[in-house]
Amino acid sequence: MSLNILAQTEKSRAINMYTRLTEVIPAVDSSVITSMETLIKEGNHIEAAKLITNTDDFYNVGLKNFAKSFTDSENSGDIKLPINDMSATIIGFTKDNLNFSTILSEDIFYRYRAGTPVNVSNNVHYESNEDNNVNLRTDLVQDTQSSYLNINESRVAGLLTTRGFAVNGYEAGTNRAAINNIMNQFLCHTMEQVQDSTRPTSRVGKDVFLVPNPSIPHLFKTRCQGCHGLMDGLRGAFAYYNYNGTRLTYINGTPDEKYNINSENNPTGYETVDDSWISFFNHGVTSDFGVSLLSGNGAKSLGISIASSRQFSNCMSEKVFEKICLKKPRTKEDKLVVEALARDFEDNDYKMKSLFEKMSVHASCIGEIGN
């Protein structure tokens, strides 16, 4: 007995596309499936996919789980994580067809229309609405972060200044976690994958030992420099940000004390005096990331740099492929689809919803349905 997931009738294609995009099985006689069958018979697969991305199931399960994966700093795949301002904003950008290349820089966030008011010091607004199964398709609205954080909109950086990002990026530590999370979630690489000892060390902080282990004299060069050269160049962007255990804080003009701790470890290291950042992405193994903005001040400009890079688009396309196909694109054919749709994503104003629709038509796991 075989469960042939690549069955080729129009109905099974429609059901397969629906289930892949929404993570929900539709009724075989539902109006969406019936309409999709007709469109697929006519060869209009994209219009068929558009019917799916207008359903409650897409927003309340498939897209929600996709958005939650961005807040999963452990990459555990656990979708019992509660929705928060970061995942809600990813859903909102997709729902309203906003340009995804601005998601790391705009003064925007999404909240539920009603329920417990938003409080920047907790997640109750989001969790209580989720517990009440409030419909994300109809009851998610756009708002400005600056009005809740009481900071100038020029200091707001889209997802990078949401509470959801701050919890994992700016709490304690040295704010290097924020760079690690950007690398994982928006560039689809681990720090281990991008370490490269050819990068400049001019921004490596004073807390990084030059000789971490005297018995291995070249350890800094062979190991530490590879990550810190890149991370420490970028982390200046968040010098004025902290997460104090309940909320994001911002102090203009004063680097948080975490930036210059343990200075005795490396007295010749870089001392952070402002929120400037330098990108060394164009060196070594990351030189094909396509980063064009290579320096700036503050989180907003870094967000623009990251989200306008070629690798950001590649990453979004790869994430959507993984969401739909439940595996990484490893075959030549899958990689070609991901690459082509990444470029299409850039050419069509970075519309995430459209990326989902096109991926559901072209990804090999759906079957060779073409369009």
Next chain:
Amino acid sequence: MKKLFIILAFLTGCSIQSSMNESNETVIQDPQKESRSLPDIIDQQYESSTGILSFEGVFRSMSNLTKIPTTNANVSRTYSDVKDLLASSNKLNLYTPSVQQGFLKLASEFCNEAVTNATRIRAIYPGYNASEVNIDELTETFISNFWDGRVSSDTKENAIDEYKTLLNDFKSEGMNSTNLVFSVCVASLSALPVLIY
């Protein structure tokens, strides 16, 4: 309790397991004919494009298939009870006995809500007649409604044959119409074609 026992007996006869063949096609297997262990599934799922529905996906799928809204008080209450048993991601290796247990309980609640209301049962089984059940029609209707587009015609036909045999046995032993409908509803709703994708 008697109803649940009947269903468990039914499921034991009809239960199916999945694994991947060399071409990554998911294969539903009869455990009595071949006994591939769960670790095989785990080892090979990495490159598979097959996953398991998460707790919310299961809840909404059953709602779609049975046409019982998720806001129904009884299914909503049962969902709250079994939510933590169901999968918290789409990884196939999360298919455990507890997932199947939660899946079965939730399917039972949806089907119970369906069979206790003539309007609801006719929404998914228009030919329903409380005084006389046509086993062939009953079986084909439920399996088609819940599995169409998700399994091959061979799988569907084999399952229909097995279900018919069991239901005819139950009928000959005096099971009433409501319990027959309930049985086939739960068996087909809590089967792997409704859990994996």
